Structures are given as structure tokens and as C-alpha cells.
Amino acid sequence: MRLENKIVILGCGPGSPEYVLPVVRQKLFLLEVIVGSKRLLNLFPEFKGEKYESVSIKETLYFLDKARMHRLCGVLISGSPLYFSLASLIVKKFGQEACEIIPGISAADIGLAKLGLVGKRVHYFSVHGRRPDFGFDSLNNLEVVVIFLGKDWDWLEEVNVFSFSNFTWFFLESLTLPSERILKIKEDKLPQILNPSLLIGIREPL
Structure with a gap:
């Protein structure tokens, strides 16, 4: 060719x-x-x-x-x-x-920059059109987690990341666009997913 x-x-x-x-x-x-x-x-x-x-x-x-x-x-x-x-x-x-x-x-690069996460060990996962390929054991010892989201939160039924009390979670949507949203979120107040979005989790120091 x-x-x-x-x-x-x-x-x-x-x-x-x-x-x-x-x-x-x-x-x-x-x-x-x-x-x-x-x-x-x-x-x-x-x-x-x-x-x-x-x-x-x-x-x-x-x-x-x-x-x-x-x-x-x-x-x-x-x-x-x-x-x-x-x-x-x-x-x-x-x-x-x-x-x-x-x-x-990548939107992940923008999201990490927006949150000031420089020099961190970042692990990437996706639930966009696929089932979660990670579990509680794989997440528990990570420093920063980036999850590429799909259209809904149904995947939480399999792996509820919000059950980790030592993580702070941020929802980031439509990054670099006028409709950009960056929200600190909890399980009881999940935003509706309207556009391409990420979930970034930051493990708190012990």
C-alpha cells in the first residue's frame, strides 16, 4: 500500500x-x-x-x-x-x-489541568459504551482516577465508586465549550449527563 x-x-x-x-x-x-x-x-x-x-x-x-x-x-x-x-x-x-x-x-488532559492535578499518577478507565473493567480492589490504592462516561449512571450498579470515602469526585462536561460544567459531586446528587463528560476521582491523603 x-x-x-x-x-x-x-x-x-x-x-x-x-x-x-x-x-x-x-x-x-x-x-x-x-x-x-x-x-x-x-x-x-x-x-x-x-x-x-x-x-x-x-x-x-x-x-x-x-x-x-x-x-x-x-x-x-x-x-x-x-x-x-x-x-x-x-x-x-x-x-x-x-x-x-x-x-x-484529550478531554482528560483538560480536566486534569482544570483541577490542577500536575505530576500525579493517573489511571484511566471508560464506561462509554462498555461495562466497567475495574473493581473496588483496583481503585482503592490509586491516586487519581479518570473515568470516561457514557450517557447514564447505570454502571454504578456494578461498581459504585462513590462508596470510597477516601475519594473526592468531580464531574466535568463539555470541556472548553461555553456549556462547560465542573461540579464536585456525591452519589445523592448526580447531574444529568447531557454531553461528553468525565468523572475524576482524587484520593485524599491518609
Whole structure:
């Protein structure tokens, strides 16, 4: 496969156009077609090629399989492709040599910065479209925990992180956007999840 036929996976940052890295825009305008959610596609109104709105993972992979053979394709990923993203499935299906990954600024990076958590040992988990892959034992000795959230709090039935009395929890939503919310929360006052969000837990010193 020629170098120019690689699938370019582009990290688009946490939401605001200001947080899209210049290298992402440079790579973007070498492409003929970009694939992503409507929100991500709207970050690049100046792009003149084809925009393909991603509806499902299966459909996106099928489209890329066909389009990459005769067009230069890019995939837009929210935040950074390195954190719990579609990028892992794309690399798994097409192979590492068929992909070029351009990292972006993750919402987790923004959230940690907002809370002033510098130089901490951070562990990342996700309940976005998946069951919790962590338990009480794995969390109890961690310093800082970042959990990428889905659309609801149902996962708490399996692992109720709020039962850890030695953790302080923050809910962070729509980071870098006008609707940004950063809330210190407890189990009895869980906010409604409206947009992409994180839960960050900070273990209190003994």
C-alpha cells in the first residue's frame, strides 16, 4: 500500500476549535474524504472534500474499507485517538502499517489541568459504551482516577465508586465549550449527563 493511501486518524481535541492542533489541520487538507460525527465534521467548515457522517462503527469500517482503495481518507476522533476510541478498532482491522495516527488534546488532559492535578499518577478507565473493567480492589490504592462516561449512571450498579470515602469526585462536561460544567459531586446528587463528560476521582491523603 502506498504511503498516501494510509488511513489518517486525527485527534480533534475536546470540543472547541481552538484546541484542534495545527498539524491536524495540515494533514486534513491533504485528504479527499473525512469521516466522523456531525459535531466533529462541523469543526472543519473550510474542508472542500467529501464529508461522511459516521452513524455506526460497523458502517464506518465498511466505508473506510471501500474508500481507502482509491481516495485519501481521514477519520476524525474526539479528544485523542489514544484514549478508548474508534482508532483501536481501525488499527485492528486494517493493520498498524495502514494507519497514521495524529494525537490530539484529550478531554482528560483538560480536566486534569482544570483541577490542577500536575505530576500525579493517573489511571484511566471508560464506561462509554462498555461495562466497567475495574473493581473496588483496583481503585482503592490509586491516586487519581479518570473515568470516561457514557450517557447514564447505570454502571454504578456494578461498581459504585462513590462508596470510597477516601475519594473526592468531580464531574466535568463539555470541556472548553461555553456549556462547560465542573461540579464536585456525591452519589445523592448526580447531574444529568447531557454531553461528553468525565468523572475524576482524587484520593485524599491518609
